[in-house]
Amino acid sequence: MEAQKQTSFSLKESFSILKTLFHFAKPFKWFYIVSFIFLAAGSAIAAYLPIIIQRYIDTYLADGTATMEVTVRIVIFYGILTLLKAVSDYAKDFLFNTASERTVGNIRNQLYKKVVTLGMRYFDQTPAGTVVSRVTNDTETIKEFWTVFLTIATGLFNVVSIGIAMFALNWRMALVFVLFIPFIIWIAGVYRKKSTLVYGQMRRVLSQLNAKLSESISGMSIIQKYNQEKRLIDEFDEVNQAYVVSRRSMYSMNALLLAPAINVIESLALVAVLIIFGYQDWNQSAVDIGLVYAFTSYSRSFFQPISHMMNSLSSLQDGIVSGHRVKELLNNNELAPTTNANSEAKITDGHIRVSNLSFSYDVKKQVLRDINFEVKPGGTVALVGQTGSGKSSIINVLMRFYDYFDGDITIDGHSLKDIPVEELRSKMGLVLQDSFLFYGTILDNIRMYSRDYTEEEVKNAAEFVYADDFIKDMDQGYHSKVIERGASLSAGEKQLISFARTILRSPRILILDEATANIDTETEEKIQKGLANMRKGRTSLIIAHRLSTIKDADLILVMKNGQIIEHGTHDQLIENKETYYDMYQLQTYQEKTGEM
Numbered sequence: 001m002e003a004q005k006q007t008s009f010s011l012k013e014s015f016s017i018l019k020t021l022f023h024f025a026k027p028f029k030w031f032y033i034v035s036f037i038f039l040a041a042g043s044a045i046a047a048y049l050p051i052i053i054q055r056y057i058d059t060y061l062a063d064g065t066a067t068m069e070v071t072v073r074i075v076i077f078y079g080i081l082t083l084l085k086a087v088s089d090y091a092k093d094f095l096f097n098t099a100s101e102r103t104v105g106n107i108r109n110q111l112y113k114k115v116v117t118l119g120m121r122y123f124d125q126t127p128a129g130t131v132v133s134r135v136t137n138d139t140e141t142i143k144e145f146w147t148v149f150l151t152i153a154t155g156l157f158n159v160v161s162i163g164i165a166m167f168a169l170n171w172r173m174a175l176v177f178v179l180f181i182p183f184i185i186w187i188a189g190v191y192r193k194k195s196t197l198v199y200g201q202m203r204r205v206l207s208q209l210n211a212k213l214s215e216s217i218s219g220m221s222i223i224q225k226y227n228q229e230k231r232l233i234d235e236f237d238e239v240n241q242a243y244v245v246s247r248r249s250m251y252s253m254n255a256l257l258l259a260p261a262i263n264v265i266e267s268l269a270l271v272a273v274l275i276i277f278g279y280q281d282w283n284q285s286a287v288d289i290g291l292v293y294a295f296t297s298y299s300r301s302f303f304q305p306i307s308h309m310m311n312s313l314s315s316l317q318d319g320i321v322s323g324h325r326v327k328e329l330l331n332n333n334e335l336a337p338t339t340n341a342n343s344e345a346k347i348t349d350g351h352i353r354v355s356n357l358s359f360s361y362d363v364k365k366q367v368l369r370d371i372n373f374e375v376k377p378g379g380t381v382a383l384v385g386q387t388g389s390g391k392s393s394i395i396n397v398l399m400r401f402y403d404y405f406d407g408d409i410t411i412d413g414h415s416l417k418d419i420p421v422e423e424l425r426s427k428m429g430l431v432l433q434d435s436f437l438f439y440g441t442i443l444d445n446i447r448m449y450s451r452d453y454t455e456e457e458v459k460n461a462a463e464f465v466y467a468d469d470f471i472k473d474m475d476q477g478y479h480s481k482v483i484e485r486g487a488s489l490s491a492g493e494k495q496l497i498s499f500a501r502t503i504l505r506s507p508r509i510l511i512l513d514e515a516t517a518n519i520d521t522e523t524e525e526k527i528q529k530g531l532a533n534m535r536k537g538r539t540s541l542i543i544a545h546r547l548s549t550i551k552d553a554d555l556i557l558v559m560k561n562g563q564i565i566e567h568g569t570h571d572q573l574i575e576n577k578e579t580y581y582d583m584y585q586l587q588t589y590q591e592k593t594g595e596m
């Protein structure tokens with residue numbers, strides 16, 4: 001985490017970051033090379049154009065030999081070169097931007113590919129906003145960084161070609177221009193210092209603005225319930241005003257330092273040339289009028305690129321920072337757990353055995369301690385216990401969302417570490433409390449966009465878990481739209497869809513985190529019937545919140561602080577009159593008095 005905040009880098013680090021970025025540009029190298037050839041051509045033409053006019057003035061106009069024919073020839077030549085320059089500039093920009101967009105697109109894809117292979121540990125430690133920002137904002141900054149490369153390259157080509165042209169025409173005049181370069185560098189330095197502060201402040205306030213907005217959107221129901229609208233509007237306004245102020249400082253800084261200051265330097269350089277050379281040479285020979293014209297044209301094209309290059313340096317720094325973050329994410333090795341490479345173990349019967357399993361999410365806090373139990377093929381084991389006792393953690397380990405290091409879990413005699421993750425996940429049907437639905441149709445959500453299942457099979461699966469009734473009642477049945485996260489469906493309906501999704505894949509083992517949300521009695525009845533159908537002939541591991549639903553389990557494990565403190569069947573545990581008995585008594589009382 002600390003490294004992500006790093007904002008300055010040694011030369012060696014910067015090179016290594018650049019190397020990573022260039023690596024992504026490699027597939028498009030010909031685009032870049034050809035674009036630079038056009039850039040060189042454009043710069044050379046830009047430097048040559050004033051020379052044509054200078055020659056025309058000094059050779060023909062000055063001594064009165066500018067015939068119509070000569071003038072037309074020169075105009076045509078000038079016109080063709082101007083056209084060529086326009087074509088070169090267009091080709092340069094088009095090719096470079098195509099290549100840089102593709103390069104950055106390539107980076108975004110690689111980042112996303114990486115993100116989906118990362119383990120849950122990474123997501124536990126990294127706020128979602130940070131991951132989003134890596135894939136969107138940082139790549140956008142890298143895009144700007146790429147554009148800066150073009151600005152710098154264009155600047156260098158222009159300065160060099162115009163410099164050569166100026167020295168070739170008159171080295172003394174050229175020298176006067178060169179003497180003004182330090183002033184431009186000084187102004188650009190002042191601008192850069194100030195802009196780092198102003199842009200930094202702007203970015204900070206903008207991210208506060210975004211954070212405020214996203215917090216309000218996700219907590220809108222709480223905001224409205226507790227009448228917090230006025231407070232939040234005021235807070236938003238405060239940050240918004242700060243943003244307006246920081247944008248204003250940016251504009252006033254740019255208005256003062258960018259164009260006007262550079263214009264002044266340009267004019268000063270030109271005045272200096274005119275005064276110095278005007279006195280010395282002008283009166284002696286009229287030939288120099290063309291020269292003065294050429295230098296007047298050069299002044300802008302010579303100083304502007306230098307200031308642009310200097311201004312771009314801060315974006316270069318931002319690009320390196322973003323490049324570093326991207327590289328860090330790409331090199332992150334908190335990958336999702338994998339399997340022994342050569343193993344092809346298969347799940348056939350669904351016989352689970354957990355032996356001496358201990359587990360921690362963060363190495364510091366022991367979440368599971370010495371867990372031992374067995375679920376026979378087709379049997380049902382229920383996990384019960386107070387919140388935070390470790391029930392979900394057992395499932396997290398069993399599904400290989402997290403790796404474990406102490407003890408082992410075997411299925412059909414194979415250690416989990418030897419069962420390919422795809423095999424494991426295809427044979428284990430997982431239904432979580434909060435079923436995640438994707439944007440799409442009910443049909444897409446049940447078959448998870450796979451073309452392996454026909455609509456008929458999807459319907460059969462839905463019928464099997466009693467989800468068919470409510471789906472048929474919807475406007476467009478199985479083709480009804482599901483909005484983001486299935487917000488338009490009730491918790492019970494989402495759970496039924498999730499049952500259908502699970503059962504469609506005929507898993508050997510069923511892992512179920514029973515929903516605690518309030519579900520109406522009718523849906524609840526369907527859920528229980530659907531569940532009973534799903535469990536038939538399958539090994540089931542159920543996290544139960546309502547003890548009445550697991551009375552028939554073959555084994556009930558009572559958990560507390562990451563340990564199993566009691567186990568047995570419902571009747572045995574009731575007879576024991578310990579924790580389970582107390583929990584059961586309390587729940588039965590609550591159900592009777594309607595407190596649940």
Ligand SMILES: Nc1ncnc2c1ncn2[C@@H]1O[C@H](COP(=O)(O)OP(=O)(O)OP(=O)(O)O)[C@@H](O)[C@H]1O
Binds near residue numbers: 391
């Ligand atoms: N991703 C995680 N990273 C770190 N600690 C975690 C993580 N998930 C859970 N824990 C911790 O592990 C412990 C067990 O949590 P777990 O979710 O397994 O409990 P649970 O019995 O399923 O609770 P509930 O009934 O509320 O779902 C808790 O102390 C919790 O704070």
